[in-house]
Each structure stands twice: as C-alpha cells, then as structure tokens.
Amino acid sequence: MGKKQIKIHIKDLWFYYHGRSILENINIEIEKNVITSIVGPSGQGKSSFLMTLNRLWESVDGATATGTVEIDFGNGFQDIYHKKYSLSLLRRQVGMVFQVPNPLPMTIYKNIAFPLKLMGEKDQDQISAKVEEALKRSFLWEEVKDRLCQDARTLSGGQQQRLCIARAMVLEPQVLLLDEPTSSLDETSVRVIEQLLLELKSRCTIILVSHYMDQVKRIADNKLVLSDRQFKQQ
Amino acid sequence: MGKKQIKIHIKDLWFYYHGRSILENINIEIEKNVITSIVGPSGQGKSSFLMTLNRLWESVDGATATGTVEIDFGNGFQDIYHKKYSLSLLRRQVGMVFQVPNPLPMTIYKNIAFPLKLMGEKDQDQISAKVEEALKRSFLWEEVKDRLCQDARTLSGGQQQRLCIARAMVLEPQVLLLDEPTSSLDETSVRVIEQLLLELKSRCTIILVSHYMDQVKRIADNKLVLSDRQFKQQ
Amino acid sequence: AALDDFKSEEKQVLRISGGTAHIPVMKEAAKRIMTINPDLQITIAGGGSGAGIKQVGEGLVDIGNSGRRASDAEIEKYGLGMVKWAVDGVATVVNPKNPVKALSGKQLQDIFSGKIATWKALGGDDRPINIYTRDKSSGTRSVFWKKALNKGDISDKANFVTSNGAMKSAVTNDPYAIGYVSVGYIDKTVAPVTLDGVKPTLDTVKSGEYKVARGLYSNTKGEPSGLAEKFMEYLLSSEGRKIVVEKGFIPVN
Amino acid sequence: MRCKDTIAGFVFSGASVFSAAVTLAVLGFMIVLSLPVLKSAVFFDVLTAPWSPDHGQFGILPMIVGTLYISLVSLLISFPLSLGCSIFIELVRPDGPGRLLKKIVQLMTAIPTVVYGFVGVFLLVPIIREWFVYGSGMCILSASLMLALLIAPTMILLFSQSFARVPQSYLNAVDALGGNMVQKLWYVILPNAWRGILTGIILAFGRAMGDTLIALMISGNCVALPSSVLDSARTLTAHIALIIAADFDSIEFKILFICGITLYLMTSCGIILARSLDRKPG
Amino acid sequence: MANNCWDKMLKIFSWICTFLLVTAVFMVIGFLVVKGYKAVSLELIFADTRPFDALLLKRQVFGGLFPAMAGTVSLVVLSMGFALPLGLASGIFLAEYAPFRVKWFFSLLFDILAGIPSIVVGLFGFSITIFLHHFFSEQIFPCLLIASLSLSFLVLPYIIRTTQMSLESLPLQVRLTAPCLGATKLENIFLVLLPSSMSGIISGIVLAIGRCAEDTAVIMLTGAVATAGVPKSIFSSFEALPFYIYYMASEYADHSELMQGYGAALILLIISAGLFGVSYGIKNRFATKIPNRF
Numbered sequence A, B: 001m002g003k004k005q006i007k008i009h010i011k012d013l014w015f016y017y018h019g020r021s022i023l024e025n026i027n028i029e030i031e032k033n034v035i036t037s038i039v040g041p042s043g044q045g046k047s048s049f050l051m052t053l054n055r056l057w058e059s060v061d062g063a064t065a066t067g068t069v070e071i072d073f074g075n076g077f078q079d080i081y082h083k084k085y086s087l088s089l090l091r092r093q094v095g096m097v098f099q100v101p102n103p104l105p106m107t108i109y110k111n112i113a114f115p116l117k118l119m120g121e122k123d124q125d126q127i128s129a130k131v132e133e134a135l136k137r138s139f140l141w142e143e144v145k146d147r148l149c150q151d152a153r154t155l156s157g158g159q160q161q162r163l164c165i166a167r168a169m170v171l172e173p174q175v176l177l178l179d180e181p182t183s184s185l186d187e188t189s190v191r192v193i194e195q196l197l198l199e200l201k202s203r204c205t206i207i208l209v210s211h212y213m214d215q216v217k218r219i220a221d222n223k224l225v226l227s228d229r230q231f232k233q234q
Numbered sequence C: 001a002a003l004d005d006f007k008s009e010e011k012q013v014l015r016i017s018g019g020t021a022h023i024p025v026m027k028e029a030a031k032r033i034m035t036i037n038p039d040l041q042i043t044i045a046g047g048g049s050g051a052g053i054k055q056v057g058e059g060l061v062d063i064g065n066s067g068r069r070a071s072d073a074e075i076e077k078y079g080l081g082m083v084k085w086a087v088d089g090v091a092t093v094v095n096p097k098n099p100v101k102a103l104s105g106k107q108l109q110d111i112f113s114g115k116i117a118t119w120k121a122l123g124g125d126d127r128p129i130n131i132y133t134r135d136k137s138s139g140t141r142s143v144f145w146k147k148a149l150n151k152g153d154i155s156d157k158a159n160f161v162t163s164n165g166a167m168k169s170a171v172t173n174d175p176y177a178i179g180y181v182s183v184g185y186i187d188k189t190v191a192p193v194t195l196d197g198v199k200p201t202l203d204t205v206k207s208g209e210y211k212v213a214r215g216l217y218s219n220t221k222g223e224p225s226g227l228a229e230k231f232m233e234y235l236l237s238s239e240g241r242k243i244v245v246e247k248g249f250i251p252v253n
Numbered sequence D: 001m002r003c004k005d006t007i008a009g010f011v012f013s014g015a016s017v018f019s020a021a022v023t024l025a026v027l028g029f030m031i032v033l034s035l036p037v038l039k040s041a042v043f044f045d046v047l048t049a050p051w052s053p054d055h056g057q058f059g060i061l062p063m064i065v066g067t068l069y070i071s072l073v074s075l076l077i078s079f080p081l082s083l084g085c086s087i088f089i090e091l092v093r094p095d096g097p098g099r100l101l102k103k104i105v106q107l108m109t110a111i112p113t114v115v116y117g118f119v120g121v122f123l124l125v126p127i128i129r130e131w132f133v134y135g136s137g138m139c140i141l142s143a144s145l146m147l148a149l150l151i152a153p154t155m156i157l158l159f160s161q162s163f164a165r166v167p168q169s170y171l172n173a174v175d176a177l178g179g180n181m182v183q184k185l186w187y188v189i190l191p192n193a194w195r196g197i198l199t200g201i202i203l204a205f206g207r208a209m210g211d212t213l214i215a216l217m218i219s220g221n222c223v224a225l226p227s228s229v230l231d232s233a234r235t236l237t238a239h240i241a242l243i244i245a246a247d248f249d250s251i252e253f254k255i256l257f258i259c260g261i262t263l264y265l266m267t268s269c270g271i272i273l274a275r276s277l278d279r280k281p282g
Numbered sequence E: 001m002a003n004n005c006w007d008k009m010l011k012i013f014s015w016i017c018t019f020l021l022v023t024a025v026f027m028v029i030g031f032l033v034v035k036g037y038k039a040v041s042l043e044l045i046f047a048d049t050r051p052f053d054a055l056l057l058k059r060q061v062f063g064g065l066f067p068a069m070a071g072t073v074s075l076v077v078l079s080m081g082f083a084l085p086l087g088l089a090s091g092i093f094l095a096e097y098a099p100f101r102v103k104w105f106f107s108l109l110f111d112i113l114a115g116i117p118s119i120v121v122g123l124f125g126f127s128i129t130i131f132l133h134h135f136f137s138e139q140i141f142p143c144l145l146i147a148s149l150s151l152s153f154l155v156l157p158y159i160i161r162t163t164q165m166s167l168e169s170l171p172l173q174v175r176l177t178a179p180c181l182g183a184t185k186l187e188n189i190f191l192v193l194l195p196s197s198m199s200g201i202i203s204g205i206v207l208a209i210g211r212c213a214e215d216t217a218v219i220m221l222t223g224a225v226a227t228a229g230v231p232k233s234i235f236s237s238f239e240a241l242p243f244y245i246y247y248m249a250s251e252y253a254d255h256s257e258l259m260q261g262y263g264a265a266l267i268l269l270i271i272s273a274g275l276f277g278v279s280y281g282i283k284n285r286f287a288t289k290i291p292n293r294f
C-alpha cells in the first residue's frame, strides 16, 4: 500500500440533541478511497456522526453541531461548515444511503434521474446515459432494464438498496456515507452490496456504519469504534 | 413422575382468518397441571391457537375455528365448541393473560373484583377476601395493599402483569393461557413472574406462549413447536 | 286597562311578531307588564308586517303587528281583528353628513330606480348612491313604495335590510346611503329628507301635510281575547298612549 | 344476559337508523315541500330568472351565482394563505412560532361565525368602503375576506396533516441528495399530499358555501347579478334567512326549499368527493 | 445561488402568510377586546336588576344579556340532552355492531349530515314545525324545543363520529380483556370500551356544546326572537346570545345598545374559547396523566 492520503479532517467536532451532547470533541482523519467502518453500541451517535459530514442534521429538529469538518474535493481542504459553503453542492459531493432503503414514490428511472433533475440537468440524452451507467455500476442494470418505468417500490429490498446506492452515485460523489445499509436485507443481497462497495472504493471514500462485525472484517480497511461520545481507532 | 393425566384433547382443529387458514388439522393433547410451552416463529398462529382454547376468537373480526376441543373440568371431557356450552362459564374456567399487560381503566381493587362482579357475586366481604387472596398469590399484595384505590394503570409494567395474572386467577380457572406474558418486562419482573407460574402449576394447567428459549428451558415441562400450521412435539 | 289588570293573570306566554316599526313600543309595554307580573312572558319578534299578518292568521302568534292596513283579502281569509293604535309616517333618510337634505318626488323615484346613481348629480359628493331597501314583507316598504315612489321600480342593486332598526343603523353607518324608516325611528343619527318641500316630522304627519303616512296596527285572529285583549287595551290606555308618544309616534284618539 | 344484549343491539341500531333517517329526511322533506315548484313550468325559470317578486319573477340564479362567487373568492384568498401557513408549520417549522401558529389555528376553529360577522360590520365594512371609494362596503369582497378567515383553519389543519403524512424516508432522500426546500415541496410533498390538499379545499369550500351569518351580515344582500367583487350580492343561505318570513303559501316561500335542496346537493357532492379522495392511500 | 434564492422566497412567503393570518385573527379578537372590554360588567348581564333576583328568576331582566345567556344555556342543555344519547348509541352501533357495508353507508350519511349548512337544518326544523302546526296541533310553534331538536341534528354527526372513532382506535388487546374474563358484549362496551375512550368522546362532546352555543342560523329560523325574557317553558320562544349579537349588529338603537353588542360578542368569544380550552385540556390530561401502556 502506498502512502496514506487524507480525505476528511475533523477537528473539534461537537454534536448535540436538544442541548444534550452526543459527540464530544471529535478529532479524526478519514483516509481517501478506502472503506472506513464505524462500529459501536446502539444509540451512541453513529448515525449522528454521519449526519455531521453532510450537514443533514440541519434538517433535524433539535440537532446542532459545532466544529470544523474539512473535506478535500480536489481543490484543497475546505471547511464545509463555513457560512458560504453551499449546502446542495456539499450534498452532491457527499452521498448518503440509509439503513432502510428509501426509494422515492416514482419510477425506477426517475428515482435515479431525480438528483440530476435537482441539479438542473435538462438534457434527456445525458440523463438517460447517466442513469444507465449508475445502474450498471450498482449491478442492477440487468435486473431492471426492462422495467425502468415501474414504480421503484415494487423492487425487492436488496434491489431497492442498490437503487438507493445507484441514486447516491449518479452525481459521482467523492464521499459515500452508508448508515447500516445492509441491516434490513437477506444474506444474498448483503453479499451483492458488499461486493458493490468494494468496487466503488476505487472512485470514492466510503464511510460505513455497521452492526455486523463479520461484515466489518470482510470489507473495511479502517475501523473506528464509537463509545462514550468519542472515537477509538482500532 | 406419576402417570400423565390429560387435561385437554384437541381434535381436528382448524383456524382461519378471513378464510385464510392459520392452523390446519391440529390433533394434540395437553397434560394436566404442567406448564406446556408453545414456541415458533412470529406470525405462525401461536396467539390464534390460544384463542381457540377459550373461544376468544369469537370476539375478533374475521376469525373462524372448526373442530373439537375437549376439556376435562372435573366432570369428564366436554366439547367446548358444543352449541350449548356457555361462553361465560368457559371463560371463567380458562383464564388468559396477554403479552402487554392490560389493566382495566379502574382501580387496582376493582380490576381484580371485576370478574367476580361479572359472575354476579354481590357479597362485598367475599369479594374483598378473594381479591386479597388473588393478590397475595400473585406476590403483589405487599406492594399494593396501601394503594388499592389507585388507578391500576399507575402500576409498573411488571406489577401490571402480575395484576393481570391475579385477575385471571381470581376465578380459580383450571386452565391458564399466557400469551408471551413477560416479553414487555424487565429482567427482575420476568423472574418474579416465572416464579409465580411455577407456584401456580400445582393448581392449574398452564399453556405458555414464549419467544425466549431460555425461559422455556427454565420453566416449561412440555414444549410444542408450531410451524407450517402444525404442531411438532419435541 | 291599567297595568294592575295584569297582576291577576296566570303564568302564560303572549307571542307578538311582525312589523318592526312597532318594536320599541311593544318592548316598552312588555317590559312594564312583565315587571308587574313576572309570571307573564311576552316574546317579541320582527319579520315585517307581512309576516305578522300571516303568522297571526295561521295562529303561530297571538298578536301580529303590521305597518299597513291588512288587505281585504287577508282580513277575509283569516278573519282578522285589527286595532290601530298609532299614526306614523315613512321618511326618506340619509346620513347626517350628507349635504343633500331635500329631494323632489321625481328625484326620489329616479334615485330608487337607479336612474340617478351618484350624489354629485344632486349636489353632494362624487360618490355612488347606496340604496337600502326592505323585503316584500315590510309594511314600511309597501307604504313608501305606494305613496313616495308612486309604485316606481326599486333598483335590483339595492342592499337589503330586515327591519326599521336595521335600516336606521345601516344609514347611520354609511355616509352615502339613502333609505326609508318609520318617522318614529328618526333621531340625530339619521337625517330626514324633505320631500317636495315637506319635512317629515311628527307635526307634518299629524297635520296631514306629509303625505307618506300610515297607521300602526296590531292584529289578532278573530276579535282579541284573553291576554292579547288586555295588551291591546293597555296600548290604548292613557299609559299606553304615553309610551306611544315617548317612542316617537302619534297615538290615535 | 342474552336478552339484555339483544335489546341493547336493537336500541343502538335503532338510534343509528333514526340518525341516518334524519339526514335523508332533511332532503326528503325539502323535496316534498318544493314539489309544487318542481312540477310546475316555473321550475326552469327558477334556475335562470332574476329575483323580482314585484314582477312575478322568482329566479334564484343571482343567489347561486352570489354563493359561488363569494365562496370562490374566499377560497382564492384563503388557499394561498393556508398553504403558506401549513408550509410554515410543517416545512419551515421554526421551533416556537411553528407550534404557536398551530395552537392559534386550532383556537380559530372555536371563534363563532357571528363574531366574524359582527367584526365585519363594524371594522371591515367601513375600511373597504373608504379604501375602494365605491359602494357601501357591504360587498362580496368584505364577506369573502371574513369567510377566508373562517375557512382557513379547516384548510391549514388538513394540509399540515397530509404534509406530515408524507413518509420521512422520502424527505430524507431529498435532503441527502442536496434538494432544497422548494424542490422537496414540489417533487415529493405536493405529489404525495395532493389528495389531502384537495380534500381540504373541498371541505373548506363547503364550509364557505354553507355559512349564513357572514354573508347575511356583510355582503349587502342585493338581488342583482354581481359583476365585481365590490358589488353587493346575496347567497342562497342569506336568501333563506331573509325570505323565511314570507307567506307560507306563496311561491317565494316554496322557492326556499329549492335553495335548500341546491345547498344540500352541492355540499353532499363535496363530501362524497372528499371521501372518495381520502379513502385511497395517498 | 438560484437554489437558495427559491428557498428564501418560500420561507418569506410562508412567514408572510403566517403574519397575515395571525394579524387578521388578532385584529378580530383585539377589536372586540378593545371596544368591548369596557362594556363587560355585571350591569351588561343584569342591567339594573339585582343579580341575585335575576338568577332566582324573581325578577325579569330588561336590557341585559341575562335572558339571552339563559336562553343559550337552556338551548345547549336541551340539545345535548337529545343529541347525546342518540349520538352515543349510534356511535356505539357503528363502531361495535355494524357490518362493514352498513358502517360505510351510515358514516357517509353522517358525513353528509355534518356538511349540511346549518340554515338548511334550520329550514328543515321550521318547515317541520309549520307542518305539525297545520296537521297535528295548533299548539305547536317555533320554540325552544324545536330549536334545540334542530340543533341536536346539527351536532349529532360530531358526537357520532367522535364516539365511533374513539372506540375504533382502541387496540385489540383492550377489546379482548373483558371477554376473556367472561364479560358479554354489552358489559364489555359499558365497563371497558366506553371508559377507555372517554377522553376522546368528552372532548368531542365539548366541541359539540361549543357548536350549539355558537350557531345562529338554525335558531333564527326555529324560535329565537329579539325579546322574550328568560324562557319559562320549552314551548316558548327564547333569546340566545349569538342571535342577540346578530340582532344588535344590524339594528342597535343607540350607543349603549351597540356597546352591549360588543360586550355580548366578547362574552360569546370567551365562552367558545373556554369550551375549546376545556376540550383541549381533557384530551391532554388523559393523554399524559395516565401512562398509556397499550
């Protein structure tokens, strides 16, 4: 392995719910293009930590975060908490996938095209090319190419989760946050998604919250243990 | 151990919800004065089975049962599904306790006195004697004797569950059906209730639905496994 | 009959409805009677003269008031007994702030039919004229329509109000209003309009100079009897006549 | 025991059959009483002619138009306002003010209509008269403004209910993909909550049509067909209240039942429509 | 950024709407309070009669709100007297007895009844009265009894639907508790189901009371009049607070009557808000005080 490259610098990060601190004084670095897994008992703040990396907590009632999170999106480290930093820009570069797959109530095609539409992309050819690519990359293309116009909620759980990953990947984010993405899936689907993550690693930095030690052992390069509002590297 | 005595004969029992069969052709016997536990995956029909034993399904929309269930209440086996069999008589002799404790919206005292009132008991002294006895037998007397006039819903979960058992026991039923009676309780309460069941075994036949294998091992004498609409004895 | 007559009456209810011009007098009389004998209950509703005649005819009330003589057809159909206890006029009124205080009969007809639409044409402000009128059941309206408007049209743009009282407060509240009320209702919150040179006042009505005049009647089904009869007698007694004067009407002799 | 149970069953079902019968009786009674008009040749005139008893014309067209006009204008005023307020409660949701607004809106449901009418007469009408330098101030606009306040809580509460019912996972998906609030509203909330919104609009419209006091007190009640919002107009409900004193045998009185039937049918259609929307999962 | 700009506009729009609505509501309430607070006093209610005499019905009150308030109270008591048993029984039937189709049809009818404009219900009441007067007994007039019957039809659907919904929302476990102990269906309903859903039902009832106290359109067609004094029998006409307000608004004779109108409006507003508060309180109290473990 070559020299370690750092993708995210987290300095002095605190996180609160309704004034109660969940994370205290976090100072860690996250390596580029590897899978970093975060483990720890339930309710410790793993999900909260992910939300600090794309500022998703700003949409949650009663949540606050302070500190600096610097991410290098190719042009040097920039503090994403800086006032002028655009939220939608950030979220496009930091994708996120949730524990329970959450396809939007529209067709499979439109689900993937949705982030492009949000970005203001108008060119239909471009969009369909990108959708196809994203689906291929998440091993879903073969399974859905004949039913792109069906409602995405008719897919199986594992397919839905891959759809959500594809949706997150269509904007080519440099960081991908995964919050227990396989915990509601059956064994086979889990394997397919793990495979997918290993593939994706080459093009983005993956942070994976997982309850399953086996899984962490199988695919993670780094492991961070969250306990007592702090991280312990292992 | 002496010769096994049979309490309940179940022959050719079928159970349906809205025409969909849940239990098919059940033929089993249940031993007298022991704890028989019923285990099996969720949604297999364990609760439904209990309801066939006191005809409680008759109060549930869309449920039907066919077959014969014969119980020996001391004067030979009688088919409880027989047209002439009185429902209230049956329910007095077959007590039932649910997973979530369900005290009635009245005082502690009245909760226990309620079944007596339904039976038409008028003599207040008799009632209060029976209430006290039932509470003592369920190890609850000491805890509630000073607050008999408080609303039963102010008790803790474990206390409520014991209250419900006491309520079921006040009519001295010969069969006691318990539907996961400890699954919403903490460890200590669970132990108290298990102790209670072991005590009660001497005076009634207990059928216990439980998810916890540990618990089954600890207190059950017989174990019935429900799967694929059928029982398998183990 | 004097008030004392009511003292001996048993507990009972007297229903009165109809003409709204009558209401102040009715209220005062009822108040005095109910004070003397709290067992009596006298209920007073409006509705207009038409309603009063119909309701008493149908037996829904004991006394039905009307601000016009019941028509012969009505009298015959229901067998009404009538008591006329006051004389009253119907005056055109405007808001006191309105400089236009005199009109000719022709002008009045043109205003109500909508031909003259702004006050400017009459020397007032440059604002549209807001006409207020009553519904068909009103005795005040039928007298005004017959005697002041010569049965001319009333514009369908006119706003509707349901009683003499409501007419008065509508005109009080609207500086560009024109309407018509019973002379007894006129006080300083509304300004009477001089019609063809005659100002509607108690005196001009009494003297017959002001032509748009009418009687105030109370009707019963058949000849009045019982409490209704006593009530009528009270209205015609000296004390009753005092009330009539007090409320701005002219008692009949 | 058995016997008691059976009797109780009869009592309960009897009560509900009676209550249901009332609903039908209201319609039935009005139809019977208006039969003379329905049967006669005037019926068609009734729906098209103007109202002018002096000339023997008893049309209720101006009232139907007045009812629709006033309700529509009040809806036009109230709808964006209500939408904005429910966006405030469910989407913008500033901590304190959001909850406060909800409380205020709930409290608004308790304000009596006659109070709105009263305030309309003494506060709103003079303001309208002076601002627009036209008419008496008793006009469609005044009535619609007050009605808008009356129906706003119905809409706001139903709107925010249906906003809140949009699954959180959809909202999370949009958030995580970098969508902003407007996009969230446009692409996810509105497509999912439109049934609730439509239901709210229908019920509020029914409420506006059915209200008597506000229109009676501040719309002027003239019988001409209105041509602008500053014109005075009469609603079907106010018409009933005004004409009720008429002779029971007259055509005027019988026409009231036509008004009643019209109102009954219009609101019932609304209810049926709203229910059919509500039943399907949104 | 364009994105942000849209967001800001949406926020500003929603703030403006909120501001407009709240201002309007406070204008309405504030206007009444500012103009009316001076009028609110014992004299407003009892005029020159001694309150004690008035309350004991020894003397009639003239020029005060007392008769109107007494009328409204009798109206509310009577109509709830009719609507409550009928509504509760129908609600129980719908929730516990009715087969699916019947339930569907009846609840549709009750929804329609809830949507019927109150003036139409008033018209119904009025024409029934005339009908009875003509064909049944000359002694039937629009009166307190008729008005409260009509009002009870108006609030019936509210009571039915809240009863039905509170009963239906009880979890299966609660429903099965008493049958398990040998209770019959009726015992189950009266001893367990109704007490368990009491808070929902009561707050529905309080709102229905508010509706009775507030409605004007029904009573102006069925027996409310300008002057009647305290109602002496259910067969007489009556005064009522909302009708009084309507009457004063359109035909106050002088300033003091106008002030009475303001006072009456303020009092009615306070009563309605009070009833609303009570209903809200009941819901909250039952929801929080007793931990709901089901």
Ligand SMILES: Nc1ncnc2c1ncn2[C@@H]1O[C@H](COP(=O)(O)OP(=O)(O)OP(=O)(O)O)[C@@H](O)[C@H]1O
Residues within 6 Å of the ligand: A017, A018, A022, A041, A042, A043, A044, A045, A046, A047, A048, A049, A060, A061, A062
């Ligand atoms: N919306 C919220 N409001 C208030 N507190 C919250 C909220 N969401 C979570 N919490 C609390 O914050 C703490 C951290 O929650 P978080 O979801 O980050 O934990 P987690 O490590 O992801 O747990 P899990 O493994 O169960 O997902 C928990 O104690 C939780 O109770």
Ligand SMILES: Nc1ncnc2c1ncn2[C@@H]1O[C@H](COP(=O)(O)OP(=O)(O)OP(=O)(O)O)[C@@H](O)[C@H]1O
Residues within 6 Å of the ligand: B017, B018, B022, B041, B042, B043, B044, B045, B046, B047, B048, B049, B060, B061, B062
């Ligand atoms: N009221 C009902 N109406 C229709 N179907 C029902 C009803 N209650 C239960 N079922 C269905 O009947 C089946 C058996 O249910 P039952 O509650 O007996 O299962 P169980 O073994 O007790 O499960 P659990 O362990 O989750 O309590 C399930 O598939 C369930 O979906």
Ligand SMILES: [Mg+2]
Residues within 6 Å of the ligand: A046, A047, A048, A179
């Ligand atoms: Mg989590």
Ligand SMILES: [Mg+2]
Residues within 6 Å of the ligand: B046, B047, B048, B179
């Ligand atoms: Mg179960």
Ligand SMILES: O=P([O-])([O-])[O-]
Residues within 6 Å of the ligand: C018, C019, C020, C021, C022, C047, C048, C049, C050, C066, C067, C134, C137, C138, C139, C140, C141, C163, C164
């Ligand atoms: O109400 P009137 O006196 O005009 O009939």
